[in-house]
Structures are given as structure tokens and as C-alpha cells.
Amino acid sequence: MRSTEAKPSGVLARAGDWLQRQWWQASPTAGVRLLQPLSALYETLAERRRRATAPEGTGLPVVVVGNLIVGGAGKTPTVIALVHALRKGGWTPGVISRGHGRDGAAVAAVRRDSAAREVGDEPLLIHLRSGAPVVVGRDRLAAARTLRAAHPEVNLLLADDGLQHWRLARNAQVIVFDDRGAGNGLPLPAGPLRQRLPEAVPPRSLVLYNAAAPSTPLPGWCAQRRLAGAVELAGWWAGEPPSLQALHALRGRAVVAAAGIGAPQRFFDMLQAQGLSLTPCPVPDHHDYATLPWPPGTPDVVLTEKDAIKLDAARCPGSRVWVVALDFALPDGFVAELARLLPASPSVPHEP
Incomplete structure (x- = not known):
């Protein structure tokens, strides 16, 4: 499974990626323990602010x-x-x-x-x-x-x-x-x-x-969470409901999945559980989509509603863009x- 990834480059970006990987370990690594004095300072200042408010x-x-x-x-x-x-x-x-x-x-x-x-x-x-x-x-x-x-x-x-x-x-x-x-x-x-x-x-x-x-x-x-289905981007803006039939029709196609959310892998896993073969395209949380992160001419793109809110279908010529909604109970x-x-x-x- 290839990954088409849009992320800022440079030393700061690599350091940020490294730090986030350490955060989500089950226990603190030796590297992040070096930052614990700063964590203690953060806690002290935050508690002082809370008590003063x-x-x-x-x-x-x-x-x-x-x-x-x-x-x-x-x-x-x-x-x-x-x-x-x-x-x-x-x-x-x-x-x-x-x-x-x-x-x-x-x-x-x-x-x-x-x-x-x-x-x-x-x-x-x-x-x-x-x-x-x-x-x-x-x-x-x-x-x-x-x-x-x-x-x-x-x-x-x-x-x-x-x-x-x-x-x-x-x-x-x-x-x-x-x-x-x-x-x-x-x-x-x-x-x-x-x-x-x-x-x-x-x-x-x-x-x-x-x-x-x-x-x-x-x-x-x-x-209780599951995917509610898919709807084309223009239809989503017009208020059309998503359908599982439209989502399942994407099975067997080469699909790029874009997600600018806090944990994009969760979205990709849910799509794969529905039988989709996809190329993941994670972008930073709250990504503005000023430029499209997938290759021009990509036939089918699926994305979350949080991503769709920043996209107009007219900006995606040559691609069918599908919005996949979450059923959250x-x-x-x-x-x-x-x-x-x-x-x-x-x-x-x-x-x-």
C-alpha cells in the first residue's frame, strides 16, 4: 500500500514527526524523557493559570x-x-x-x-x-x-x-x-x-x-461508529445523503484516500474494512487544500467530510471526488x- 503524503518538509517537520511517534508509544522512550523538565514547567504554568481563572x-x-x-x-x-x-x-x-x-x-x-x-x-x-x-x-x-x-x-x-x-x-x-x-x-x-x-x-x-x-x-x-456511505462532492454540497451502495461501487477501483484529520489511519482502516483498495494520502490536520494533494487526473478520490468542507468540485477536474460520511451514534x-x-x-x- 503506497502512501501519497503531503507534509511540510525540513528539519522542523522531521522533528515534529519524530516527536509525535514518541508520543503514541505505550510508555515514554529515552528521547522524550529528556523533555520531562519542560513538561513539568508546562504543568506548573497551566495549573497556575487554572487556579487564577x-x-x-x-x-x-x-x-x-x-x-x-x-x-x-x-x-x-x-x-x-x-x-x-x-x-x-x-x-x-x-x-x-x-x-x-x-x-x-x-x-x-x-x-x-x-x-x-x-x-x-x-x-x-x-x-x-x-x-x-x-x-x-x-x-x-x-x-x-x-x-x-x-x-x-x-x-x-x-x-x-x-x-x-x-x-x-x-x-x-x-x-x-x-x-x-x-x-x-x-x-x-x-x-x-x-x-x-x-x-x-x-x-x-x-x-x-x-x-x-x-x-x-x-x-x-x-x-458506535461506522461509515455511512459515499456521495460525490457536488452532491454532498447539494445536501444529497451518502449511500453504502456508492461506497461499495468503489471496490476494485484504484482509489486515493485523502484525510486531514487527527488520526487519518483510522479512516483508511475503515475504508479497507469495506473492501476498498486504496492509496492513502494523509495530510496535516486542518489542511487547507489550497493545492490538491493527489496526482492530477486521479480517477477516484475519497475523503472525509472535514476535508470536503474546504473543496469545490470545480477545482477537481478529471477526478471523481467522493465524500465518505461517518455514522456516529x-x-x-x-x-x-x-x-x-x-x-x-x-x-x-x-x-x-
Whole structure:
């Protein structure tokens, strides 16, 4: 299986690749142990900042979704699934997010015609897939105020990637892990942890594993995930649903699979489990697709929805580009436990 890979070149890129490989070892290597004094400094400064920050309320119940590790572990599909689950429970949720990778940090509302570079690829995908109002901004409290002013019907806020945003008071938090778990168990920069893995699940917190089985000692629930199917890029933008028939029709073809997500190999493995023969084309997380990473004239390309959000079908002449969607379901027990951490639902359950 060949790999068509688009990554920055140079000494820094090679050092970054080496460090990430060390992070995801089961235990710390000799090389990263040399960085542990810096990890101790990072922890000290982070804890000092946390203690000095007084949480502020938004006037609404808040559920924070985030990672203890750097990078992606499944926050975006979790937020989308939570929007639908909370609606069924009688809530009208809105979403606030920093909008990682966007140009600028000011507060901005996400619209259907927003560009990913202006609002962030994940917030735009959340808005398109869930229909919930989404506002981005480095200051999550300011984003919350803007969202409430524009959407007075919203009665609960989901904070995407807000676990370490200590100013934001929260009723509950969802800590998401993928199959990599906590890696080597060390904080940055010697390991991938933004916060050290706790010995027990923190108060008012739930752990969700975007994996077939728990990947840390913390008790939690495993999301039910599978590929929902494929749809051509132009059809995806027009709102056409994916189908397994279209995905299975790609069996036996020479397919390039592109993925600019936190763990691209997971996407490639799921495609291969569906019987596709593919050439993997991993690109950096939040890749902007300013240039196409696959060879010109590639007949069939498959990619994730997070990648599709930055591509127009007109930019891909000579290639059939297929968007492969994820079917991500939350366990009933997880949803019920989250409901117990929230006030009573104020309205009759509904799903638009």
C-alpha cells in the first residue's frame, strides 16, 4: 500500500514527526524523557493559570466537549451527535467554538456560505451537519453572548474543544478519547497530554471513547461508529445523503484516500474494512487544500467530510471526488447519564 503524503518538509517537520511517534508509544522512550523538565514547567504554568481563572456563567446550561490530548480524537462527530440527542431530549442547543485554524480570532457567526478559512473547518461542518447555530471566537464567553443575542430560542450551549477554557463555567463535560488513549501518559511536550490523565473521572464529567474499546483506565462509554456511505462532492454540497451502495461501487477501483484529520489511519482502516483498495494520502490536520494533494487526473478520490468542507468540485477536474460520511451514534446509557447532569429539559422533545 503506497502512501501519497503531503507534509511540510525540513528539519522542523522531521522533528515534529519524530516527536509525535514518541508520543503514541505505550510508555515514554529515552528521547522524550529528556523533555520531562519542560513538561513539568508546562504543568506548573497551566495549573497556575487554572487556579487564577474564575469561571464565568453564560446564563445557560453548558456542556463542554474536549480532549485531554492534543489534536483530534472525535470531538466534531461527538458534538454533532450531541446536538441531535439533546434535541430529542427537549433542548434547543447552540454551539460555541474557537474555530481552530481560522484566519483571525474575533467572534463570528457561522453561516452556510461561510468559508472554512474564516470560521474553521470543524465549526462549519458542525453547522452544516446539525443545523444548530454556531458562533466562533477565541473568547468563548463573548461567542456565547453573541449566539444568545442572535438566537434567543437557544437554551443550552455546547462548547466545542473547551475543556481547558477555564473561564467558561460548565454543567457537564465530555472527555473524548480515540483508540490512541493517552499515548505515553506524559504532558506536553514530552507527551500528548494537555492535562495529566486523572486517576478517576472528574466530577460532572463523562468519558466517551471514539474506539471499539476503552483506551485508558477511565470508565466510560464507546461510541458506535461506522461509515455511512459515499456521495460525490457536488452532491454532498447539494445536501444529497451518502449511500453504502456508492461506497461499495468503489471496490476494485484504484482509489486515493485523502484525510486531514487527527488520526487519518483510522479512516483508511475503515475504508479497507469495506473492501476498498486504496492509496492513502494523509495530510496535516486542518489542511487547507489550497493545492490538491493527489496526482492530477486521479480517477477516484475519497475523503472525509472535514476535508470536503474546504473543496469545490470545480477545482477537481478529471477526478471523481467522493465524500465518505461517518455514522456516529451515542450509547443510550451515555445520553441518559448526561441528562442527569443537566437541569430539567424546558420543552417538548423535537428533532427538525
